[in-house]
Amino acid sequence: MHFDQRTQQALRDAGLSRADVRAVSKAISEAAERDAETLGAFFDGVDTVYSDMEMAHSADEVQEHAVAYIDLYTHGSDIRGYLRFDSWGVPVDGGRPLTDEKVELSLGGTVNDRVRFAHDRDAL
Numbered sequence: 001m002h003f004d005q006r007t008q009q010a011l012r013d014a015g016l017s018r019a020d021v022r023a024v025s026k027a028i029s030e031a032a033e034r035d036a037e038t039l040g041a042f043f044d045g046v047d048t049v050y051s052d053m054e055m056a057h058s059a060d061e062v063q064e065h066a067v068a069y070i071d072l073y074t075h076g077s078d079i080r081g082y083l084r085f086d087s088w089g090v091p092v093d094g095g096r097p098l099t100d101e102k103v104e105l106s107l108g109g110t111v112n113d114r115v116r117f118a119h120d121r122d123a124l
Helices: 005-013 018-043
Strands: 048-051 063-075 078-085 089-099 102-107 113-118
Touching: 005 018, 018 063, 018 078, 018 089, 018 102, 063 089
Parallel strands: none
Antiparallel strands: 048 063, 048 113, 063 078, 078 089, 089 102, 102 113
16 A cells, blocks of 8 residues: 555545555556556657757757657556666656647656657647
8 A cells, every 4th residue: 555654544534444545545556557558658669759848958849859768667656767768868757648649757867857748749
């Protein structure tokens, strides 16, 4: 169960049984796993994606990235992993599908920002 002790107690105080709290925790974990699979599929088999990432060496609002791979895993409600482009990579600290053509990742490391990615430049 990924709820901390205080959250578990608050949910029980709100009327949920221990079994209900476990069921909610499981549903949240399963939703995170589905999102991670959707995010991975978004990048798999794609040579190029576009993003709204701010880059120090570019004044363009939309960036083009050659994708090498994405490796994601889940722990409770957390989605973590690594996104590798052609010449650099960045840790993934969360993410969510927005539409079939657009996703958002929370990137760590040198980016430290939420970044939207799309298969088509115009989708951003």
